[in-house]
Amino acid sequence: MNLEKILAISGKPGLYVLKVQTRTGFVAESLLDGKKITVNLKSNVSLLSEISVYTYEGEKPLAEIMDKIAAKESNGAAISHKEDNATLAAYFKEVLPDYDEERVYPSDIKKILNWYNMLEAKGLVVDEEPAAGAAEETPAVVEEEAVAEKTKKAKKVKE
Template sequence: MNLEKILAISGKPGLYVLQVQTRTGFVAESLVDGKKITVNLKSNVSLLSEISIYTYEGEKPLSEIMQKIADKENKQPAISHKEDNATLTSYFKEILPDYDEERVYPSDIKKVLNWYNMLQAKGLVVDTVPAVAVEEEAAVVADAAPAKKEKVEKE
């Protein structure tokens, strides 16, 4: 799942898509209502691609957690972020069994599930192809392209 241009802006509800950068900040479009807002550089903004969840072995990128939720739910909506804390922690334990329960709070789990459901509602929950596979495919295409060109020249 590509979260490169998806933003969470402190003090603003929902998620935003980065549209264009300006001298004093940037313009973002709300995923909830489609309205565009200008955000100055002093605002506390988090790129979802830079967010990680604590585990006992280290940290897991949010994109991996979102992909696990998508796989579990078959790209359908996850449970509501408004469920009680016991239900949320139990669900998250299924998704990420080794998450650090002392450092990942129920409020964090609510945010992740809320964000996932917002992205899913907008059709942004898609399979991601591992970077290695993309590089291998590009190499195959690059190797095949000159061979085709030679055949054309010989004919």
């Protein structure tokens, strides 16, 4: 899952997509209603790609956790972030068994599940494996084309 241009802006509901960077800040588009807003550099903004979750072995990137939720839900919606804390903790434990229960609060789990469901509703939860597979096939195709090109040139030189 690519979270490179997805933003969480403090004091603003929902998630935003970074559209354009300006001299004094940037323009972002809301995933909730599609409205564009300007955000100055003084605002507290977090890129989702930079967020990590504490585990007992270190930190796991949010994208990796969202991929695990997507795998668990077959790229469908996760449970609601409005469930009670015990249900949310049990669900998150299934997704990330080694998360640090003392440092990851129920509010963090709610936020992650809310963000995941927002991204899923907009169709941004995609399985990236086919794209990786296609990328692996591309060099072979390019190499075959290069060999065919060299063969054609060699035949022309001989003639």
